[in-house]
Amino acid sequence: GQQLNQSPQSMFIQEGEDVSMNCTSSSIFNTWLWYKQDPGEGPVLLIALYKAGELTSNGRLTAQFGITRKDSFLNISASIPSDVGIYFCAGGATNKLIFGTGTLLAVQP
Amino acid sequence: NAGVTQTPKFQVLKTGQSMTLQCAQDMNHNSMYWYRQDPGMGLRLIYYSASEGTTDKGEVPNGYNVSRLNKREFSLRLESAAPSQTSVYFCATRAGTEMKKLFFGSGTQLSVL
Numbered sequence: 001g002q003q004l005n006q007s008p009q010s011m012f013i014q015e016g017e018d019v020s021m022n023c024t025s026s027s028i029f030n031t032w033l034w035y036k037q038d039p040g041e042g043p044v045l046l047i048a049l050y051k052a053g054e055l056t057s058n059g060r061l062t063a064q065f066g067i068t069r070k071d072s073f074l075n076i077s078a079s080i081p082s083d084v085g086i087y088f089c090a091g092g093a094t095n096k097l098i099f100g101t102g103t104l105l106a107v108q109p
Numbered sequence: 110n111a112g113v114t115q116t117p118k119f120q121v122l123k124t125g126q127s128m129t130l131q132c133a134q135d136m137n138h139n140s141m142y143w144y145r146q147d148p149g150m151g152l153r154l155i156y157y158s159a160s161e162g163t164t165d166k167g168e169v170p171n172g173y174n175v176s177r178l179n180k181r182e183f184s185l186r187l188e189s190a191a192p193s194q195t196s197v198y199f200c201a202t203r204a205g206t207e208m209k210k211l212f213f214g215s216g217t218q219l220s221v222l
Contacts, residue, residue, distance in 0.1 A: 003150065006151075042201070043152070088151065090208075097208055099153075101151050
């Protein structure tokens with residue numbers, strides 16, 4: 001089945017550092033979504049993007065919808081310990097949502 | 110305000126056993142979904158139900174059946190569990206047609222020995 005390439009697979013950083021992760025696809029999407037999953041919980045939506053080139057922020061998080069509509073990135077600034085978790089991208093086309101493979105983020109205080 | 114409730118949270122089965130994973134929502138959403146999550150892979154859609162009384166196959170439906178019992182409940186059944194079905198299963202619901210309005214339960218961790 002179709003999957004999105006998400007990188008990096010994992011990141012181990014110090015508190016206060018900035019983080020960047022991205023998703024790429026061979027297919028064009030109309031929507032890009034970014035989710036965070038805490039241990040033992042389901043994914044929770046962080047940011048939704050609907051237009052090519054769109055840049056959207058949610059607190060310390062910023063995400064962009066790539067111009068080609070085949071990629072998206074998520075930045076986290078000044079990371080804190082509660083940022084720990086798995087971050088997933090998801091690309092949407094018509095009524096279908098395809099999820100990325102996830103980026104595991106560990107933040108050391 | 111529970112949102113999306115999944116039961117059980119953990120389950121261990123022997124190969125060949127059957128079981129039903131339950132999902133209930135109190136958000137009055139029409140659409141409900143079952144996904145599985147495996148290490149190194151994104152969430153993959155097993156089955157979905159666009160509205161009460163309808164169900165459709167997703168990307169990986171083999172080995173599963175579903176029932177949309179009413180608007181609130183959407184169950185996933187494994188008739189004869191296999192080790193390849195060891196996974197974390199998530200139920201999700203969606204409000205309207207906007208993709209961003211997808212809400213997930215907290216998951217069921219299933220091990221098939």
